[in-house]
Amino acid sequence: MRDDKNTLPPSPRSYGPVNWLGAWTLFMKEVRRFLKVYFQTIMAPVVTTLLFLAVFALALGRVAAEVKGVPFVEFLAPGLIMMAMVQNAFANTSSSLIIAKVQGNIVDMLMPPLTGVEQTLAVALGGVARGLTVGVAVTAAMAVFVPMHVHSLGLIVYHAVMGSLMLSLLGMMGGIWADKFDHMAAVTNFIVTPLSFLSGTFYSIDRLPEGFHAFALANPFFYMIDGFRAGFIGQSDGSVAVGMVVVLLADTLLLAATWRMLATGYKLKS
Numbered sequence: 001m002r003d004d005k006n007t008l009p010p011s012p013r014s015y016g017p018v019n020w021l022g023a024w025t026l027f028m029k030e031v032r033r034f035l036k037v038y039f040q041t042i043m044a045p046v047v048t049t050l051l052f053l054a055v056f057a058l059a060l061g062r063v064a065a066e067v068k069g070v071p072f073v074e075f076l077a078p079g080l081i082m083m084a085m086v087q088n089a090f091a092n093t094s095s096s097l098i099i100a101k102v103q104g105n106i107v108d109m110l111m112p113p114l115t116g117v118e119q120t121l122a123v124a125l126g127g128v129a130r131g132l133t134v135g136v137a138v139t140a141a142m143a144v145f146v147p148m149h150v151h152s153l154g155l156i157v158y159h160a161v162m163g164s165l166m167l168s169l170l171g172m173m174g175g176i177w178a179d180k181f182d183h184m185a186a187v188t189n190f191i192v193t194p195l196s197f198l199s200g201t202f203y204s205i206d207r208l209p210e211g212f213h214a215f216a217l218a219n220p221f222f223y224m225i226d227g228f229r230a231g232f233i234g235q236s237d238g239s240v241a242v243g244m245v246v247v248l249l250a251d252t253l254l255l256a257a258t259w260r261m262l263a264t265g266y267k268l269k270s
Contacts, residue, residue: 023118026109030126034092034133041088041130042137049084049138053077053145056202067204068235077146078229079201082163084138086224089131089164090171090192093123097175098184106268116263120172120255127168128161135160148232155231155240162247163224167192169254176261176268195221205237220250 034041057073067075100106109119139148150156174187198212199221205213216222223243230236236243262268 019114019118022112022114023122026112026114026119026122027126027129030092030096030123031129033096033126034130041092042134045084045088045134046137046141049080050141050145052080053142068233070233070235073146074149074233075204075229076202077142077148078232079225081135081138081142082159082225082228083196083201085131085135085160086163086167086221087192087196088134089127090167090174090188092130093127093168093171094175094178094184094187095171096123096126097172098178098181101175101178101268102180110265110268116259119262120169120259123172124165124168124255124258127171128164131164131168132160135164150232151234152231155227158244159224159228159231159247162244162251163228165251166220166224166247166254169251169258172258173254173261176258176266179267195219199225200237201225220246223247 053073053076056076066072097106100109109123114122142148170192174184178184178187198216199219200216205216205222208216217238223238223246226236226238227240227243227247230240260266
């Protein structure tokens with residue numbers, strides 16, 4: 001017979017300094033969540049962005065034949081691509097957290113042995129993955145109609161990743177703060193959409209009146225779009241170097257704020 005008195009209790013599992021397996025599992029959960037409904041999360045943004053391209057090209061193509069020495073549609077295309085990426089990065093994280101809170105299964109993310117940093121990075125990078133996937137799909141579809149020239153691949157990749165990360169983290173903060181879908185819609189309608197549309201996506205900010213021009217320069221969204229566009233056309237409205245620093249600082253602040261919200265269980269553990 002088995003001697004229970006000599007049986008040692010199971011020792012707790014050691015994960016080391018970083019729980020790589022847990023973080024990877026949470027990241028893949030976020031990725032599989034948007035791939036499961038790819039027609040809604042990837043194909044729909046492609047169609048929407050192409051419609052934006054068609055409408056603005058038809059409405060303004062003859063009025064503004066060139067912007068900064070390049071055809072208007074070539075100037076417009078990178079802004080539309082970036083807008084699609086960041087909006088979908090935001091949608092991925094915000095919807096994931098608000099749905100989990102409303103359905104009551106947020107505990108599935110909070111109970112595993114993951115630190116606040118691991119949770120933040122895993123969920124945020126899931127949003128980045130969706131943003132980049134949408135960006136690649138939109139670029140491929142848009143290249144059929146618009147000549148896409150690559151001036152600096154480094155600028156394109158940097159701003160694509162950092163811009164998607166910015167909105168992914170903002171989506172996490174919104175999802176944690178919101179108590180219901182109406183709150184999340186308010187964040188989208190009164191923060192994300194205005195900052196996206198007033199960031200030079202469809203126009204050069206050099207044409208704006210002085211007050212609006214100053215507002216655009218204070219908008220972090222402007223720098224990620226301006227730098228991303230510079231990677232394609234080699235022209236920018238602002239300093240690319242300053243823009244890279246602004247985007248990096250914005251991401252750092254958002255990362256710290258999101259980590260703090262998760263680490264303290266703000267609106268999650270009560």
